Amino acid sequence: MKIFLDTANVAELREAVAMGLVDGCTTNPSLIAKEKRPFRPLVEEICSVVPGDVSLEVVATDFEGMVKEGKELAQVAKNVVVKCPLTKDGLKAVKYLSGEGIRINQTLCFSAPQALLSAKAGATYISPFLGRLDDIGAVGMDLIRDICEIYRNYGFKTQVLAASIRNPLHVVDAAKAGAHVCTMPFAVLEMLMKHPLTDIGLKKFLDDWNKSGASI
Ligand code: G3P
Numbered sequence: 001m002k003i004f005l006d007t008a009n010v011a012e013l014r015e016a017v018a019m020g021l022v023d024g025c026t027t028n029p030s031l032i033a034k035e036k037r038p039f040r041p042l043v044e045e046i047c048s049v050v051p052g053d054v055s056l057e058v059v060a061t062d063f064e065g066m067v068k069e070g071k072e073l074a075q076v077a078k079n080v081v082v083k084c085p086l087t088k089d090g091l092k093a094v095k096y097l098s099g100e101g102i103r104i105n106q107t108l109c110f111s112a113p114q115a116l117l118s119a120k121a122g123a124t125y126i127s128p129f130l131g132r133l134d135d136i137g138a139v140g141m142d143l144i145r146d147i148c149e150i151y152r153n154y155g156f157k158t159q160v161l162a163a164s165i166r167n168p169l170h171v172v173d174a175a176k177a178g179a180h181v182c183t184m185p186f187a188v189l190e191m192l193m194k195h196p197l198t199d200i201g202l203k204k205f206l207d208d209w210n211k212s213g214a215s216i
Pocket residue numbers: 006026027028129131132163164165183
């Protein structure tokens with residue numbers, strides 16, 4: 001499973017990329033706004049730092065606007081994937097832009113039928129929002145499983161990108177369900193590395209070593 005960072009923060013991206021753990025990045029208008037930087041230089045820097053795909057989202061909501069913005073965003077760098085919302089106009093834009101050779105991440109997916117239509121429209125990635133479904137008392141992971149099963153049944157090439165990830169359990173369950181990609185905040189990536197028994201074990205090893213007076 002590929003790991004993407006769900007952030008527009010260049011410092012976080014640089015740190016995770018330097019560790020060799022990041023395959024790509026997803027942004028959205030809220031994450032971009034948080035950075036308080038001019039849009040174009042910010043996304044150009046992100047695209048140069050990240051070794052793989054970088055999702056940049058349109059803000060237009062009508063078909064013509066999404067197509068216009070999608071074409072502009074695709075010019076930013078070769079690794080750009082244009083993010084379009086899962087609306088009627090968004091599906092139309094996915095069909096059109098993917099026909100033009102522009103790769104699309106269809107975002108704000110909350111149901112299996114939405115995901116089926118997105119794959120038929122030719123999306124490169126589908127982004128089901130796990131955490132936001134959990135937030136309203138639904139089981140977000142059921143949606144990931146359903147989409148993986150439907151795509152497998154018909155050999156759709158659209159990759160399942162598990163989004164709105166809040167904790168390590170989401171990451172493990174998405175991997176077990178067969179999601180192709182999991183995009184997570186930097187804080188969740190750090191959580192994946194940590195275990196209290198690792199820290200306790202390391203301290204014990206080093207205490208014993210230091211008491212022995214040995215050296216390497
Ligand atoms: O980037 C889309 C998605 O991952 C947003 O997550 O935490 O705002 O629900 P969240």
